[in-house]
Amino acid sequence: MNDLVRLVGLAQPLVSKHLRVLREVGLVGVRDEGRQRMYSVNGQPLKPIHDWVKTYERSWSRRFDRLDVVLEELKEVKEDDDGEDE
Amino acid sequence: MAKTSSGTALVTLPTDTQILITREFDAPRHLVYKAYTTPELIKRWWSGDRGEVTKADVDLRVGGKWRYVMTANGGFEVGFHGEYREVVPNDRLVTTEVYEGMPEGEAVVTHTFSEKDGHTTLTILMQLQSQADRDAVINSGMEGGMQEAMDHLEQVAVSLR
Numbered sequence: 001m002n003d004l005v006r007l008v009g010l011a012q013p014l015v016s017k018h019l020r021v022l023r024e025v026g027l028v029g030v031r032d033e034g035r036q037r038m039y040s041v042n043g044q045p046l047k048p049i050h051d052w053v054k055t056y057e058r059s060w061s062r063r064f065d066r067l068d069v070v071l072e073e074l075k076e077v078k079e080d081d082d083g084e085d086e
Numbered sequence: 087m088a089k090t091s092s093g094t095a096l097v098t099l100p101t102d103t104q105i106l107i108t109r110e111f112d113a114p115r116h117l118v119y120k121a122y123t124t125p126e127l128i129k130r131w132w133s134g135d136r137g138e139v140t141k142a143d144v145d146l147r148v149g150g151k152w153r154y155v156m157t158a159n160g161g162f163e164v165g166f167h168g169e170y171r172e173v174v175p176n177d178r179l180v181t182t183e184v185y186e187g188m189p190e191g192e193a194v195v196t197h198t199f200s201e202k203d204g205h206t207t208l209t210i211l212m213q214l215q216s217q218a219d220r221d222a223v224i225n226s227g228m229e230g231g232m233q234e235a236m237d238h239l240e241q242v243a244v245s246l247r
Contacts, residue, residue: 053099056105056223057096060095060109061095063131064094064095066134067111070121071111071113074127075113
C-alpha cells in the first residue's frame with residue numbers, strides 16, 4: 001500500500017478508495033501478509049473491453065497507414081522544390 | 087527516435103461519452119494538417135481499407151460545412167458530415183460530426199496537431215452525447231457487412247507481426 005501511494009502520488013485515503021472500487025469489480029486482488037496488505041492486478045476482466053475497442057482501433061490504424069503514404073509523398077514534394085515554410 | 091512506421095493508432099475511452107484516438111506521424115504538423123484538410127488528399131486515406139472515397143467536401147472556415155462519402159467494399163454508401171467550429175491552421179480543428187446512418191447522434195470532435203522533433207502527434211477527441219452513442223460508434227467497427235474486410239485486415243495485421 002505504501003508503495004502504491006508513493007507510485008501514484010496521491011493521498012492514501014484516495015488510493016484506498018480507488019483500490020476498493022477496483023477490488024469490487026474484480027480488477028484487483030488483495031491479501032494480508034503480516035502487517036502489510038498486498039495488492040495484485042487481475043487484467044482478465046478488461047479483456048472483453050479491450051477486444052471491443054480493438055476492432056474500432058484497427059479501422060483507424062488502416063486509415064492512418066494510408067495517411068503515412070500521403071505524408072511521405074508530401075515530404076518528397078517539399079524537398080524537391082524548396083526548403084522554406086517552417 | 088523514429089523506428090517502425092510511426093506506430094499504430096491508440097484508442098481509449100476517457101469517459102463514458104468520449105473516445106480518444108492518438109497517433110504519431112513521421113512528418114511535420116503542417117503536412118499532417120494539409121493531408122487532413124485537402125480534399126484530394128483526404129480521398130486517398132480516409133476510407134482506409136473499407137472502400138473508395140467518392141466525396142470529400144471541405145469548406146474550411148468557422149461555420150463552414152464538410153461532408154465525406156465513401157462507397158464501401160460491399161457497395162453501399164457511408165456518409166459523414168458536419169461543421170467547422172474552430173479552425174486554427176496546423177494546430178487545432180474542432181468540428182461537429184454526424185454519421186448519416188445515425189443522424190440523431192452528433193459528436194463534437196477536437197483534433198490537435200502537436201509537433202516535436204519533426205514528428206506530429208495527432209489526437210482526436212470525440213465527445214458524444216450519450217454512452218449509447220459512444221458505444222454505437224465503437225460498434226460501427228464491426229457492423230455494416232464489414233466483417234469480411236475486417237477478417238482480411240486481421241490477416242494482414244498478423245502477417246506483419
